Structure formats: structure tokens, C-alpha cells
Amino acid sequence: MRKLRTFFLRLGGWWGRAARERQLQDELEAHFQMHVDDNLRAGMAPAQARREAALKFGSVASATEEVRGAWTVGFLETTRQDVAYAVRALRRTPAFTATAVLSVALGIGASVAIFTVADSLLLRPLPYRDPGRLMMIWENNQRRQNAEHNVISPANFRDWKAQNTVFEAMSAFTHGPATLQSGQRVEEVIDQYVTGDVFDLLGVGPVRGRLFTPAEDLPGSPNVALISYRLWQNWFAGDDGAVGRTVTLRGHAATIIGVMPQGFYLRNRDVDVWEALGLDPARDYRKSSGRYLFGIGRLKPGVAEAQAAAQMHTIAARLTAAYPEFDTRWGITLEPFRDSLVRDVKTSMLVLLGAVMLLLAVACANVASLLLARHTARRREMAVRAALGAGRWRVVRQLITESLVLGATGGALGILLARAAVAGLVAMAPQEMSRNASIQVDARIVAFAAALSILSAIVFGLLPSLAASRDDVQQGLRDGARGATSGHGALRNFLVAAEVALSVMLLTGAGLLVRSVAGLEAVKPGLDAANVLTFHVSIPSVRYPKPAQVTQFFERALTELRRLPGVERASAINYLPFHGIASGTHIDIGGRPPARPGDELSSTIRTVMPGYFHTMGIPLVSGRDFTDADNVETTPYRFIVNQAFVAQYLAGQDPLRATVSAHMQLTNPFGEIVGITGDLREGSVDQVPRPTIYYVQSHMASTSMVFVLRTAGAPLTLAEPARRVIRGLDPDLAVADIDTMDRIVRETFARQRFSAFLLTGFSAVALLLAGIGIYGVLAYSVTQRTREFGVRVALGAAPGKIVALVLGKGARLVLAGIAAGLASAMALTGLLKSLLFGVGPHDVVTLAGVPLILGAVALLASWLPARRAARMPPVDALRAE
Amino acid sequence: MGKKSDVWQGTLALMVLKTLETMGPLHGYGLARRIEQTSGDRLLLNYGTLYPALLKLEQEGYIAAEWGVSDNNRKAKFYRLTRAGHARLRQEAREWEETSNIIARFLAAEKEA
Numbered sequence: 001m002r003k004l005r006t007f008f009l010r011l012g013g014w015w016g017r018a019a020r021e022r023q024l025q026d027e028l029e030a031h032f033q034m035h036v037d038d039n040l041r042a043g044m045a046p047a048q049a050r051r052e053a054a055l056k057f058g059s060v061a062s063a064t065e066e067v068r069g070a071w072t073v074g075f076l077e078t079t080r081q082d083v084a085y086a087v088r089a090l091r092r093t094p095a096f097t098a099t100a101v102l103s104v105a106l107g108i109g110a111s112v113a114i115f116t117v118a119d120s121l122l123l124r125p126l127p128y129r130d131p132g133r134l135m136m137i138w139e140n141n142q143r144r145q146n147a148e149h150n151v152i153s154p155a156n157f158r159d160w161k162a163q164n165t166v167f168e169a170m171s172a173f174t175h176g177p178a179t180l181q182s183g184q185r186v187e188e189v190i191d192q193y194v195t196g197d198v199f200d201l202l203g204v205g206p207v208r209g210r211l212f213t214p215a216e217d218l219p220g221s222p223n224v225a226l227i228s229y230r231l232w233q234n235w236f237a238g239d240d241g242a243v244g245r246t247v248t249l250r251g252h253a254a255t256i257i258g259v260m261p262q263g264f265y266l267r268n269r270d271v272d273v274w275e276a277l278g279l280d281p282a283r284d285y286r287k288s289s290g291r292y293l294f295g296i297g298r299l300k301p302g303v304a305e306a307q308a309a310a311q312m313h314t315i316a317a318r319l320t321a322a323y324p325e326f327d328t329r330w331g332i333t334l335e336p337f338r339d340s341l342v343r344d345v346k347t348s349m350l351v352l353l354g355a356v357m358l359l360l361a362v363a364c365a366n367v368a369s370l371l372l373a374r375h376t377a378r379r380r381e382m383a384v385r386a387a388l389g390a391g392r393w394r395v396v397r398q399l400i401t402e403s404l405v406l407g408a409t410g411g412a413l414g415i416l417l418a419r420a421a422v423a424g425l426v427a428m429a430p431q432e433m434s435r436n437a438s439i440q441v442d443a444r445i446v447a448f449a450a451a452l453s454i455l456s457a458i459v460f461g462l463l464p465s466l467a468a469s470r471d472d473v474q475q476g477l478r479d480g481a482r483g484a485t486s487g488h489g490a491l492r493n494f495l496v497a498a499e500v501a502l503s504v505m506l507l508t509g510a511g512l513l514v515r516s517v518a519g520l521e522a523v524k525p526g527l528d529a530a531n532v533l534t535f536h537v538s539i540p541s542v543r544y545p546k547p548a549q550v551t552q553f554f555e556r557a558l559t560e561l562r563r564l565p566g567v568e569r570a571s572a573i574n575y576l577p578f579h580g581i582a583s584g585t586h587i588d589i590g591g592r593p594p595a596r597p598g599d600e601l602s603s604t605i606r607t608v609m610p611g612y613f614h615t616m617g618i619p620l621v622s623g624r625d626f627t628d629a630d631n632v633e634t635t636p637y638r639f640i641v642n643q644a645f646v647a648q649y650l651a652g653q654d655p656l657r658a659t660v661s662a663h664m665q666l667t668n669p670f671g672e673i674v675g676i677t678g679d680l681r682e683g684s685v686d687q688v689p690r691p692t693i694y695y696v697q698s699h700m701a702s703t704s705m706v707f708v709l710r711t712a713g714a715p716l717t718l719a720e721p722a723r724r725v726i727r728g729l730d731p732d733l734a735v736a737d738i739d740t741m742d743r744i745v746r747e748t749f750a751r752q753r754f755s756a757f758l759l760t761g762f763s764a765v766a767l768l769l770a771g772i773g774i775y776g777v778l779a780y781s782v783t784q785r786t787r788e789f790g791v792r793v794a795l796g797a798a799p800g801k802i803v804a805l806v807l808g809k810g811a812r813l814v815l816a817g818i819a820a821g822l823a824s825a826m827a828l829t830g831l832l833k834s835l836l837f838g839v840g841p842h843d844v845v846t847l848a849g850v851p852l853i854l855g856a857v858a859l860l861a862s863w864l865p866a867r868r869a870a871r872m873p874p875v876d877a878l879r880a881e
Numbered sequence: 882m883g884k885k886s887d888v889w890q891g892t893l894a895l896m897v898l899k900t901l902e903t904m905g906p907l908h909g910y911g912l913a914r915r916i917e918q919t920s921g922d923r924l925l926l927n928y929g930t931l932y933p934a935l936l937k938l939e940q941e942g943y944i945a946a947e948w949g950v951s952d953n954n955r956k957a958k959f960y961r962l963t964r965a966g967h968a969r970l971r972q973e974a975r976e977w978e979e980t981s982n983i984i985a986r987f988l989a990a991e992k993e994a
Contacts, residue, residue: 005940005941005942006937006940006941023958024932026956026958027909027932027957027958028932030908030910030951030955030956030957030958031908031909031910031913031928031957033955034908034910034911034951034953034955034957035910035928037953037955038914056927056928057927057928057929058927058928058929058930059927059929060929062929063929063930063932063933066932066933067932067933067936070933070936070937070940071936
């Protein structure tokens with residue numbers, strides 16, 4: 001008990017040393033003076049009085065030392081001394097310290113920044129109850145490519161839900177834009193339509209109000225909506241009265257019944273409004289609709305994914321047998337919920353994590369090699385300490401403390417770097433990466449950074465410290481006397497070669513990605529994306545109930561928009577290419593018998609206004625574009641198809657004489673093909689273009705259209721004028737998603753570009769560090785061999801010979817590193833495969849180019865010390881030391 | 882007059898506590914002097930060794946210290962016994978008596994033999 005009290009007092013003694021020290025001095029001073037006073041009173045001469053008092057007291061030094069020792073805990077005290085000493089020692093060598101701290105800071109900063117992003121995507125718990133048991137339920141089509149994760153049919157969903165015994169609950173949802181109006185404010189928001197039970201399935205409740213009742217999830221029920229916390233704050237200032245308020249949603253009056261918690265989202269963070277999906281129990285969706293829902297299920301406790309998948313396969317087979325015309329070749333894919341969020345991003349993230357770890361390793365190797373040189377230079381100091389009785393561990397501890405101080409400083413700087421970098425990363429990241437993440441540096445990340453710094457410090461500090469402490473004392477003293485001639489050369493060489501090898505690996509990865517991005521950007525997207533402004537407008541079908549009214553609205557809008565100065569051409573399309581979803585359905589070719597179930601032809605379907613292809617710069621290969629005359633409901637159906645459609649479905653016949661029909665509406669009369677357009681390299685540019693049929697607006701009126709304006713100058717300058725045009729036509733409409741086509745197309749390979757950009761940055765840093773490493777080793781060896789070079793020059797060696805000597809040493813290190821690095825890179829680049837385009841993982845250009853770049857850097861790094869060695873006057877060199 | 886004895890390890894604390902009990906608050910120098918006097922000048926005390934002992938007792942909470950002014954108007958640190966210190970003193974004194982009793986018995990027994 002008393003011991004504990006003492007311990008804590010002593011722990012506390014860490015602080016306020018100066019005051020204690022002063023008090024102790026005062027106390028002893030008083031003691032001495034009182035003693036002298038007494039002695040004087042007793043009749044002693046002043047000198048004798050002082051002498052006697054001093055004698056009686058004994059050793060002041062030992063008394064004060066003992067008191068000081070008791071002030072604080074011994075371990076802490078020596079640590080404090082070590083830290084103070086380390087800081088002093090590091091300050092004396094600012095160049096070394098700055099290089100080392102900067103290396104660590106770059107390594108830690110990059111690691112922490114990437115970890116922060118990866119953490120929020122891959123590690124952070126999802127805001128649902130027991131999210132590990134949540135599964136996305138997809139349909140898959142065995143005949144199509146990349147159809148493993150297809151959206152699902154409401155009919156199939158209902159049957160799965162009824163027949164399965166492996167899921168505790170199963171829900172479905174979809175989303176779309178919706179115009180929300182409250183008072184004067186009109187905006188387009190993302191509306192998610194969910195089956196009423198989805199919140200129970202997720203285990204999330206509202207912060208205000210209530211969830212949907214089962215009755216509200218039926219067709220024809222009154223319109224009620226849940227709103228996001230964000231919308232609640234922005235539109236209603238967090239007012240409790242928002243619940244119960246009536247707003248206009250998609251042109252209908254709707255009552256707000258509740259507010260969802262802050263940060264709640266289901267697959268899409270942009271959603272601000274939830275409405276009940278309202279599936280009709282009486283309707284046969286297999287007759288009327290295709291596949292358009294997202295399915296989610298919660299596994300029953302104790303049910304494994306494989307077990308659930310097995311049962312769902314059985315159900316799918318049963319449904320195929322029961323509904324061959326709808327379900328032939330359609331199966332079910334289960335996917336853990338989190339995997340479904342990060343499916344494509346995961347590879348990029350893991351590659352980037354790997355890359356920052358390599359970078360950190362380069363940084364550690366660099367600092368370790370610098371430390372080795374430093375320790376070697378301080379051999380004499382170490383030897384003196386050892387000679388004075390410092391134990392080996394005391395010396396190691398001192399050196400490790402120095403590393404820890406470096407690590408901590410570098411780490412702190414790294415966290416600052418990471419904070420700045422994360423903001424940049426999020427701005428630059430592909431939407432699929434930033435959309436699902438709330439990315440910020442928080443306490444967990446700081447803890448991670450601290451742990452990483454300490455770990456790095458131990459990694460780069462331990463080896464050199466052990467090596468330094470193993471030195472023989474006598475040897476050290478003697479060596480020191482005539483300047484160290486050797487010292488851990490092998491270890492340093494190894495470290496520098498390792499840096500080179502790691503840099504080669506990073507550079508190879510960066511090279512492959514850069515070449516992929518170059519390849520991707522070289523692929524013609526099939527349209528002229530420059531100077532095209534796009535924005536989205538949806539009009540409420542309540543107020544525009546007839547297709548003719550819809551068509552008329554968009555025609556009027558286009559007429560007005562085309563009049564804007566700076567607009568060269570204007571048109572509109574229902575789903576913008578390169579921007580996610582589009583409809584797709586089965587089609588029939590005129591004159592051919594209907595396809596057997598499972599063998600149907602399918603095509604992407606888009607609706608356009610006349611002039612779309614011209615506006616977008618999509619070439620018409622043959623035939624003609626839609627005209628205003630086509631854009632009238634009473635004209636016969638006419639279609640434009642793309643080249644891929646012709647190639648896949650109309651081979652060997654004159655496409656302009658063919659007729660097609662798409663299963664889009666209740667009646668789908670065959671219509672003639674009037675034009676053929678070029679293909680768009682959509683989705684992933686390395687995929688084959690999908691067959692596409694274009695409808696003209698009047699024959700499949702869409703109330704939601706994306707306007708495309710070809711502009712003379714910078715597209716975004718027309719955003720505001722365009723918005724005024726739309727609001728002028730109908731003040732209750734919102735203009736949303738204002739963007740440029742250029743950016744949208746580029747976003748398609750944002751993932752590759754992002755990875756390439758970062759990897760290039762990391763490689764540049766690694767190269768710089770490796771360069772510093774090479775320079776350090778050679779400069780050091782030149783200093784060591786000053787005398788030798790002097791002798792050589794004095795004996796007639798040409799300066800070129802000296803340069804060659806130094807360069808040769810550098811070349812050996814670099815070549816060894818390059819060889820090791822290339823071998824490792826060849827083994828690892830396979831992991832990049834899914835990010836590569838147009839280059840193989842063993843791309844010769846990259847594998848040959850990387851050593852060239854490294855060679856150039858190495859040459860530069862070696863050249864400086866070599867030149868110095870060669871230029872040294874032999875007399876100076878001989879006189880050195 | 883015999884040879885002066887060094888202060889035994891561990892007994893200095895007891896002497897400090899007892900002195901403070903009898904004398905009330907004292908500064909370090911006063912304590913040192915008083916201990917010497919009490920021992921009839923038979924103890925050889927290096928005054929310097931008193932201070933670590935005082936710090937230890939203070940940290941253990943048996944004595945408390947505060948700054949005050951000495952008889953001849955010097956600023957000095959005065960030590961006084963705490964309640965824990967009183968208890969400690971009683972316990973130590975008892976143990977010490979016990980020990981010296983036992984030792985005394987042994988010494989007496991030796992004479993008999």
C-alpha cells in the first residue's frame with residue numbers, strides 16, 4: 001500500500017523537477033547556514049565554522065543524488081535522460097535528422113493515408129446489427145458475361161422469400177432520382193424504394209417518427225416517406241415538426257413519417273428519401289416486368305453461406321422448371337454484404353496497401369542504413385561509453401531511444417501529412433470508392449500511426465544498434481583514433497540493395513498501371529466527350545400524364561436551350577452512357593420465329609431526342625438520325641441500333657431493311673431500323689460493346705431525361721443559363737447532376753487512374769529514398785577511402801579510374817537490387833491483373849524500362865561522390881586525418 | 882568515552898519519528914542535532930544522510946513537510962509527524978522493544994552457560 005503510494009508519487013515526480021531541485025538546494029543551504037550560525041555562536045572562527053559544518057554534513061553530492069534518485073522511478077529517469085540525450089545528439093546532426101525524419105514521415109504518412117481509406121472501406125463495421133450475416137442476393141445469367149451479380153425480378157424475389165428456410169428475413173430495394181419540393185425549395189434527391197421490412201432486417205430504427213407499416217407497403221396506400229438525417233438538418237434544421245409534414249415528392253403529396261439516424265445508408269450514401277416499394281401481391285411480375293430490384297437477406301444464426309447458397313440453387317432450379325419462359329438459365333448468387341460494396345475496389349485497395357507497405361519498408365531501410373553510418377561514425381563515442389562501464393544493453397537502449405525519437409517525430413509529421421493527403425485522396429478517388437465510405441483520420445487511425453511509427457523505429461533501429469553494440473571496445477577506441485576504416489559495410493550494402501529492390505517492385509507496378517491508363521485513355525470512347533455539358537431533369541408524371549405532354553416539354557426545353565449563346569447543339573437521352581445503369585430487355589427480329597426460353601436475344605434500350613448522336617459526336621454509320629417528324633406519337637415505330645447490334649443479330653442481312661421489337665411496353669410493334677450508329681466503349685472499355693436499340697422519345701416517353709449540350713467554350717459556364725431555362729419553363733423542376741461528359745467518361749477508368757497516380761507517387765518517393773541511400777553509402781565509402789584514393793592518384797591513377805572505382809561499387813549494389821526486385825516484381829504483378837489493360841503482368845517495356853530509370857537515378861546518386869573522390873587533390877587526401 | 886557508532890540501517894527512520902513525536906515540528910538540521918544529543922553524542926551521524934531518509938518517510942506519508950521560519954529567522958523546511966506516522970512509530974517501537982528483549986535474553990543465557 002505504502003509502496004504503491006510511493007510509486008505513484010515518484011511517477012508524479014517526472015514533472016516539476018526544476019521546482020524540486022530549487023527546494024532541495026534551499027533546504028540544504030538553510031541547513032548549512034544554521035549549522036554555521038550555531039558554530040559561530042559556539043565561538044568558532046568563521047572559516048572553521050564552515051569547515052566543521054561541511055565535514056559533519058558529509059558528501060553533498062551523494063546526498064543530493066540519493067534524494068534525486070528517490071524523486072522518480074529509476075526506469076523513467078534513465079529514459080528521460082536517454083530521450084534528452086537522443087534529442088541533443090540528433091540536433092547536432094540536422095542533415096541526418098531531417099533526412100531520417102522525412103523518410104519516416106513519408107513512409108508513415110502514405111501508409112496511414114491509404115490505411116484510412118482502406119479502413120473505412122474494408123474494416124470499419126457497417127452501421128447495421130450483426131452485419132456479418134447480411135447477404136446480397138443476386139440473380140445470375142449463365143449465358144451472359146459479367147452477369148454474376150444481376151438485379152432481381154420481384155416475382156422471383158417473392159418466391160425465394162416464401163420457399164427458403166435459410167434466411168431470417170429477405171428484403172428488396174431499388175432507387176432513382178425524385179424531385180422533392182417543400183415550400184420554395186425544389187431539388188432532385190435520390191429516393192430509395194424499399195420493402196417495408198428492410199429496416200428491421202438491417203436492425204436500424206428511426207431517430208424521429210416511425211418506420212413503414214405493412215399496409216403502407218402495398219400499392220395504392222397513401223404516400224409516406226422517411227428522410228435522411230442530412231435532409232432533416234438541411235431542409236428542416238433538425239426541427240421535430242418535420243415529422244408529419246407534407247411535402248411534394250415526384251409530383252405527389254407525401255407525408256414525412258420519420259427520420260433515419262445520422263450516417264445510415266443502404267448501399268448508396270446519396271439517398272435522402274425512402275419510400276415503400278409497394279409490390280402488388282396480386283400482380284404477375286413475370287408477365288409485366290424484368291429484373292430491377294436489389295435483394296438483401298439476413299442469414300439465420302448458424303447457417304453458413306455455402307449452406308444457404310445450396311438451398312437457393314435448389315429453389316432457382318425449381319423456379320426455372322416452373323417458369324421456363326422467364327427463368328431459364330437464371331440462377332442465384334449470394335454475396336456477403338460488405339464484399340458487394342467493395343467488390344471492384346478491394347483489389348485496388350489491397351494493391352495500394354501493399355504499395356505503401358513497400359514504401360514504408362524502403363523508408364525503414366533508408367533510415368536503417370543512415371543510422372548504421374551514423375553509428376559507425378560514433379564508434380569511438382560508443383567505445384568510450386562502454387569503457388566507462390556502460391553495459392551493452394545500456395548502449396543498445398540509448399541507440400534504440402534515438403530511433404524511437406526519430407520514429408515518433410517522423411510519425412507525428414506523417415500523421416499531419418496523412419491528414420492532408422486523405423482530403424486529397426477523397427477528392428481524387430473514384431466515386432465507387434468514396435461513395436461508400438466516410439473517410440477521415442480519427443483516434444483509431446492516430447493509434448494505428450503511433451503503433452506503426454514505433455514498429456518502424458524498432459525495425460530500422462534494432463539492427464544497426466545491435467550491430468554497433470557488438471563492436472569490440474578496444475577495437476573501437478583504436479579505430480576511432482585513426483578514423484574508422486570499416487564498419488558494417490556488408491549490412492549497409494544489403495540495406496541499400498534492398499531499397500533498390502523494393503523500389504523496383506513499386507516502379508514496376510506503377511509502370512504497368514501507367515501504361516494501362518495510357519492504353520485506356522487511348523481507346524476511343526466512341527463519342528466526342530469534350531465540351532459537352534450534361535444535366536438531369538425529371539418531370540412529375542402527375543402533372544405531365546400524357547406521353548405527348550412529356551415529349552412536348554422536352555422539345556420546348558431543347559428549343560430554348562439551343563438558343564442560348566454558346567450552345568452549338570442540344571439533345572437528351574434517358575440514361576447517359578458511361579454512367580451506370582440503362583434498361584435492357586429481350587428483343588425479337590422481324591421475320592424470325594420467337595426464340596426458345598433461355599435463348600432470347602437481349603439488348604440495351606435507350607430513349608433519345610432527335611439530334612442526340614450529332615450532339616454527342618457519335619457517328620452515324622449508315623441510315624439517318626431521328627428527326628422531329630419521328631418524334632410524334634402517331635408515327636410508326638422506328639429504331640436506331642448500334643454496330644454491335646448489327647454484328648451480333650443481323651449478320652448477313654441488310655440492317656436497314658430489318659425490323660425489330662423490344663419487350664419494353666405492353667404492346668411492342670415491330671419497327672424498322674432507320675439508322676446505325678457507332679459503338680460506345682461503355683462500362684469497361686475493354687469489354688465488347690453491348691447491342692443497343694435507341695427509341696425516339698415519343699415512342700417511349702421518359703419523364704426523366706439527361707440533357708446534353710455541345711458548347712463552344714467551357715461547358716460548365718452554361719450550367720447556370722441552362723438551369724434558368726428549365727426553371728423558366730417550370731419553376732417546380734430541379735436541375736440535377738450537372739457535369740461534363742468528359743469527366744463522366746474519365747470516371748470510367750478512375751480506379752486504374754487513381755491506382756496508377758498513387759503508385760507513381762509512391763515509386764517517386766521510393767526512388768528518391770533509394771537515391772539518398774545509394775548516395776549515402778558511396779559518399780561514406782569515399783570518405784573512408786580518402787587516403788586510399790590519395791595514394792592511388794599519387795601513384796598515377798587517372799581521375800577516371802577513381803570514378804570507375806566508386807561507380808563500380810554503386811553499380812554492384814544497384815544491379816543486385818534490380819535483379820532481386822525484378823524477380824519479386826514478376827512474382828507479384830499477377831496480383832494487379834484485374835487493374836491492367838492492354839499490358840500483361842510481365843510487360844517487357846515496363847520490365848525493361850524500370851531498370852533504366854533506376855539506373856539513371858543510381859548513376860546520378862553515385863556520380864556526386866565519385867566526382868568528389870576524383871577531384872580530391874592527392875596531397876589533401878594523403879594528409880587526411 | 883567509547884568509540885562512536887555508525888547509525889544502523891533502518892534505525893534512522895525510527896529515530897526521526899520518535900524525535901518528531903517528542904519535539905514537534907523540526908527542520909532537518911534541528912533533527913540531526915537532536916538525534917545526536919539524544920544519543921549522548923555517541924552516534925556518528927553524517928547529516929547529509931538524513932535527507933534521503935526524510936524524503937522516503939515523506940513519500941510513505943509518515944511525515945509531512947512545509948516551509949517555515951526557524952528561531953533565528955531563516956527560511957527552513959519543517960517536518961512533522963502525520964497520523965500514519967504516529968501509528969508507525971508505535972508499531973516500530975513495539976517491534977524494536979521485542980527485538981531487543983529477545984536479544985537481551987540471548988545475551989543473558991550466554992552468561993549462564
